[in-house]
Amino acid sequence: MKHTISILVENHAGVLARVAGLFARRGFNIDSLAVGVTDDPKISRITIVADGNEYTLEQIEKQLNKLIDVIKVRHFEQSELLSRELVLIKVACQPAQRPELISIAEIAQAKISDITVNTMTLELSDSEPRLKTFEELLRPYGIKEVVRTGTIAMQKGGVSMKL
Amino acid sequence: MASERMTVAAAMVKALQAEGIKVAFGYPGAAICPFYDELLKSDIRHILVRHEANGGHAANGYARITGKPAVCIATSGPGATNLITAIATAYMDSIPMVIITGQVNSEQIGRDVFQEADITGAAEPFVKHSYLVKNPNDVAVVFKNAFYIAGTGRPGPVLIDMPFDIQKMEIDFEYPDSVEIRSYKPSVEGNKLQVKRAVAAIEKSKKPLICAGGGIFTAGAQGSLSKFATIADIPVVNTMMGMSSMPADSPLFYGMIGMHGVSAANYAINHCDLLILLGARVGDRAVTAVNRLDGTTVIHIDVDPAEIGKNLAATIPVVGDVKNILNQLIALCENYDHYDWRKELDEVKATQDKPIVPAAPGFVNPKEFIRHLSAKLPAKTVVVADVGQNQIWTCNNIALKSGRFMTSGGMGTMGYSVPAAVGAKLADEENEVIAICGDGSFQMQFMELATMMQHGVGVKVIVMTNNRLGMVREVQTNAYGNRLTAVFLDGSPDFIKLAEAYSIPAQRVDDISKADKAIDDMLAAKGCYLLEVRVEEDQKTIL
Ligand SMILES: Cc1ncc(C[n+]2csc(CCOP(=O)(O)OP(=O)(O)O)c2C)c(N)n1
Numbered sequence: 001m002k003h004t005i006s007i008l009v010e011n012h013a014g015v016l017a018r019v020a021g022l023f024a025r026r027g028f029n030i031d032s033l034a035v036g037v038t039d040d041p042k043i044s045r046i047t048i049v050a051d052g053n054e055y056t057l058e059q060i061e062k063q064l065n066k067l068i069d070v071i072k073v074r075h076f077e078q079s080e081l082l083s084r085e086l087v088l089i090k091v092a093c094q095p096a097q098r099p100e101l102i103s104i105a106e107i108a109q110a111k112i113s114d115i116t117v118n119t120m121t122l123e124l125s126d127s128e129p130r131l132k133t134f135e136e137l138l139r140p141y142g143i144k145e146v147v148r149t150g151t152i153a154m155q156k157g158g159v160s161m162k163l
Numbered sequence: 164m165a166s167e168r169m170t171v172a173a174a175m176v177k178a179l180q181a182e183g184i185k186v187a188f189g190y191p192g193a194a195i196c197p198f199y200d201e202l203l204k205s206d207i208r209h210i211l212v213r214h215e216a217n218g219g220h221a222a223n224g225y226a227r228i229t230g231k232p233a234v235c236i237a238t239s240g241p242g243a244t245n246l247i248t249a250i251a252t253a254y255m256d257s258i259p260m261v262i263i264t265g266q267v268n269s270e271q272i273g274r275d276v277f278q279e280a281d282i283t284g285a286a287e288p289f290v291k292h293s294y295l296v297k298n299p300n301d302v303a304v305v306f307k308n309a310f311y312i313a314g315t316g317r318p319g320p321v322l323i324d325m326p327f328d329i330q331k332m333e334i335d336f337e338y339p340d341s342v343e344i345r346s347y348k349p350s351v352e353g354n355k356l357q358v359k360r361a362v363a364a365i366e367k368s369k370k371p372l373i374c375a376g377g378g379i380f381t382a383g384a385q386g387s388l389s390k391f392a393t394i395a396d397i398p399v400v401n402t403m404m405g406m407s408s409m410p411a412d413s414p415l416f417y418g419m420i421g422m423h424g425v426s427a428a429n430y431a432i433n434h435c436d437l438l439i440l441l442g443a444r445v446g447d448r449a450v451t452a453v454n455r456l457d458g459t460t461v462i463h464i465d466v467d468p469a470e471i472g473k474n475l476a477a478t479i480p481v482v483g484d485v486k487n488i489l490n491q492l493i494a495l496c497e498n499y500d501h502y503d504w505r506k507e508l509d510e511v512k513a514t515q516d517k518p519i520v521p522a523a524p525g526f527v528n529p530k531e532f533i534r535h536l537s538a539k540l541p542a543k544t545v546v547v548a549d550v551g552q553n554q555i556w557t558c559n560n561i562a563l564k565s566g567r568f569m570t571s572g573g574m575g576t577m578g579y580s581v582p583a584a585v586g587a588k589l590a591d592e593e594n595e596v597i598a599i600c601g602d603g604s605f606q607m608q609f610m611e612l613a614t615m616m617q618h619g620v621g622v623k624v625i626v627m628t629n630n631r632l633g634m635v636r637e638v639q640t641n642a643y644g645n646r647l648t649a650v651f652l653d654g655s656p657d658f659i660k661l662a663e664a665y666s667i668p669a670q671r672v673d674d675i676s677k678a679d680k681a682i683d684d685m686l687a688a689k690g691c692y693l694l695e696v697r698v699e700e701d702q703k704t705i706l
Binding site: 017018062066 | 283284287288291292295297312344345346347467468469472473
């Protein structure tokens, strides 16, 4: 089962290596990882999507909490989460195909970020399954390059993950 | 305290003094010279070991006796990487240590310059925490935090990597008197509700059992353990790390559990209806078949929440300092009586000791020898066992009524006993410290005889020579059709002559009738002593 884990860490050099190393060492598989600074510049937030059963999840949380630079660990159910990934897709696009791609972008609520004589780069931030559908829609045109971020996630509603 | 202007190297020494460090174990090199130059001016006693790993093991032995973080030092590159086994050994047994390594100049890090090794990276899996100091002004807080982290909660090794140029920089130094690490707040008191649930389970139990681990020493809970076991009338077994936490002559004590444990202890763990784990992590060698405990109520008391439920599902987890929680239990428990259960265990115990088979002429039965030794040891002796058959013979035949047993439990590091004994002796110069090892492991560490002589550390060493890597030989005999390979120690030196070369008095015991006199001679010696005990090559570990 997939779990989304949010980790607040001290914004020090080497923290990401410690967190990633711990997952590797203890045999926990990471599906996706995203990291960025929070509103407090001394604190970074790492979002990890990992695979594992209840035992693995409990161990992940406990072992993460043992790392000195880890301030807080939370695990969320998929249903309580707002989760997003960002994708950039560069597709082959002859001038005649532009209207088609623009309409796909409109329907998917994607942005056209770059355009050349024979390519178009689209940008979409959405949940993971919707990104997949989007990519499938573009595939027939000839995908030249795809780059994706890891998932970032936040709890729905008024509660927030703070210190 | 007002701040003072000084070099980082001088500040490092000041920090060690502020932490009460009297002895440090190390091996120098160019990258750590600024620090050594300052150490020279201080009253801290430096013990020059003969290999960095041994400096780590010596700090380990020292820390086990004092209960406080001990210090070892190495230079950059090979000095630091030589320490890794010792760091891992300390990590597995939760030993508080602060390790200081030199590093290449900070602006050269990452360029593979001479003697550069990413030691914080390499040691990451085996440290509780580590620092690579890049800002000279961080040194005070780094040292303060390092000692605090190493010594509190579940203790462990903390590494401080100090680039050469940083050591020489000048700073305004002021050692903090308190620690503020927002992400590190180990729990100390046991949750009251959980303690109450534990008491209720103890009240209900007909066959309760305490399993004491190394956490008893971490918490300094030996006294509380005895007291709790006595008032609640609960039999006690221990893991290898928990050896000597309960006086061996206590009628409530049933020995060591596990793959190499004794029958009564393993019977007890398989037949109890309530298992109280105290600072024990239920390692795979301690409880070989965890599923046999299905249906047993388990109270798991440990300072590290991550250990609870890792290897064995706990019915009642209690997180906190083992001593505090034992004292909470003592206050709530009545005088129970488990006479029938004790009788049941006594019966198993009475039949567990098979008679000693006399050794062939020219040899000594090692179990018999350890029993003779055990009978003669003065109170408060520290016994350090190495790894291998010698370790198991020692565990199962030594009966320490007081004093301390130690060994590399989690890592099983050969070459641990002599350097660890050096550390233990320096921490406890009043009492006897005896290292017991095999002829294989002795040859991984006998360079430390020089350390003992140079610094006047009167450790007694017992080498059990069977001319084999005995424990591996036994595995090959039992599991590989007795196809023996790479376990022969032919080519070993004459250990008595070797001791003589170091000016250490020595004698060989090749007949049990000579054992008592030899042990007396060893114990009467003022300084170092070496006893070689000749053991047959095909001796078994388990009776
Ligand atoms: C550093 C290290 N290398 C290898 C081993 C594997 N090992 C475990 S016991 C043993 C044999 C030890 O031989 P010896 O020291 O002669 O003791 P004996 O078993 O004969 O008493 C070996 C090689 C180990 N535990 N540690």
